[in-house]
Amino acid sequence: MVGSIIPSSKILIDKMLGRVDWENTKLFVEYGPGVGTFTRPILERMAPDAKLVTIDTNPEFTSYLKESIDDERLVPVTGSAADVEKILSDRGLPDADFVLSGLPFSTLPPVSATRSPRRRRG
Ligand SMILES: C[S@@+](CC[C@H](N)C(=O)[O-])C[C@H]1O[C@@H](n2cnc3c(N)ncnc32)[C@H](O)[C@@H]1O
Structure with a gap:
């Protein structure tokens, strides 16, 4: 289920996080954080009033x-x-502003890999 024996590199982290609009990201969701290779750099860049799930x-x-x-x-x-x-709604949280996936897609069933995120309402 881990899908990789080495963590993502700094180059990949900087490239992926370079796409984030940090000022307007109040709820960030990270799938498959593992030991936190992306989690720490996300927190370093995130606004003080934002949340990372x-x-x-x-x-x-x-x-x-x-x-x-x-x-x-x-x-x-x-x-x-x-x-x-369900994870977000159980915690009274709104839809995510940004989702980063560290999931090994090779381990997901096809229905999960193709499912669309819910759309922002209102
Ligand atoms: C390749 S590791 C990614 C680690 C880290 N994000 C990185 O880039 O170095 C994949 C992670 O996804 C988790 N994982 C696998 N399937 C998952 C799922 N359906 N939902 C959430 N996490 C999952 C595993 O437990 C593992 O921690």
Whole structure:
């Protein structure tokens, strides 16, 4: 389920996060954070009043993030990215402004890999 034996490189992190409109991102969702290779750089760039919800199926990664990152903006959740709508609504959170996926698509069933994110209402 991890899908990779090495974490993403700094070049990839800078390239992917270079696309984010940080000023207007109040809720950031990260799928498959693992040990937090993207999580920490996201928090470094994120606004003080923004939130980062990480969703990983592996509870050990969720515990590790909780223990190793002391940041009130971080909400680490154990669960599947396929349940993102419920995970956000259970916590009274709105739709995400930005979603970053670190998921190994090779491990997802086709229906999950092709599902569209819910659309912003209002
Ligand atoms: C390749 S690692 C990514 C690690 C890190 N984001 C990086 O880029 O270095 C993939 C992660 O996705 C998690 N994962 C796999 N399937 C998932 C799913 N359906 N929902 C949430 N997380 C999932 C795994 O537990 C693992 O932590």
